[in-house]
Amino acid sequence: MAEPYILVLYYSRHGATAAMASQVARGVETIAGIGARLRTVPAISATCEAVEDTIPADGPLYCELDELAACAGLVLGSPTRFGNMAAPLKYFLDQSSGLWLSGALIDKPAAVFTSTSSLHGGQESTLLSMLLPLLHHGMVVAGLPYSEPGLMTATAGGTPYGASHWAGPDNQKRLDPQEAALCRALGARVGRLALSLGQHSGDAS
Ligand SMILES: Cc1cc2nc3c(=O)[nH]c(=O)nc-3n(C[C@H](O)[C@H](O)[C@H](O)COP(=O)(O)O)c2cc1C
Numbered sequence: 001m002a003e004p005y006i007l008v009l010y011y012s013r014h015g016a017t018a019a020m021a022s023q024v025a026r027g028v029e030t031i032a033g034i035g036a037r038l039r040t041v042p043a044i045s046a047t048c049e050a051v052e053d054t055i056p057a058d059g060p061l062y063c064e065l066d067e068l069a070a071c072a073g074l075v076l077g078s079p080t081r082f083g084n085m086a087a088p089l090k091y092f093l094d095q096s097s098g099l100w101l102s103g104a105l106i107d108k109p110a111a112v113f114t115s116t117s118s119l120h121g122g123q124e125s126t127l128l129s130m131l132l133p134l135l136h137h138g139m140v141v142a143g144l145p146y147s148e149p150g151l152m153t154a155t156a157g158g159t160p161y162g163a164s165h166w167a168g169p170d171n172q173k174r175l176d177p178q179e180a181a182l183c184r185a186l187g188a189r190v191g192r193l194a195l196s197l198g199q200h201s202g203d204a205s
Contacts, residue, residue: 117167
């Protein structure tokens with residue numbers, strides 16, 4: 001049987017959410033018996049549907065709906081856009097009604113992460129709104145528990161609703177050690193939950 005995987009699915013325009021995604025994946029990989037699969041989504045245009053190459057120039061591959069269907073759990077990441085998730089990720093999720101109809105994601109664990117330029121610029125509203133489509137899919141949502149010490153001492157990102165990062169006005173701030181540790185904790189938690197919820201299968205690819 002193929003190894004089960006947690007799908008770490010994100011969109012990133014300038015790299016901050018991508019940096020979080022790799023820490024989440026590192027956290028997943030600390031859990032024996034489950035792997036991480038990093039995937040992204042293509043950008044879309046506000047004026048017309050952009051035609052992107054089917055393979056990105058660099059970084060993770062674009063996610064296929066089959067990979068979403070076959071995951072053992074999902075960690076979804078987006079930059080904050082006006083207090084909400086970015087359109088390319090929403091566009092991808094809006095194509096997942098077939099999975100909703102078949103119930104492919106029911107009882108699988110899910111968690112979310114985001115990056116913002118300002119410290120109080122909508123991290124929590126973005127995280128909470130990202131959970132809504134996952135609840136419609138019947139996923140079991142997981143946040144970060146306060147047993148994670150970084151939640152009480154954070155001076156940048158870090159919320160009980162999911163991992164977050166304060167990237168600064170020019171997106172120049174790197175993940176600080178606490179933000180990175182919380183990303184890893186989130187990935188590890190979803191990995192552990194997938195196994196304890198009995199999500200032991202992956203696809204054949
Ligand atoms: C259209 C747009 C809307 C944005 N809205 C917000 C916002 O509401 N609050 C905020 O703090 N940052 C906002 N930002 C900044 C991004 O969230 C921030 O730069 C983020 O770290 C980018 O992540 P990335 O490097 O993964 O693309 C916005 C950026 C864009 C382009």
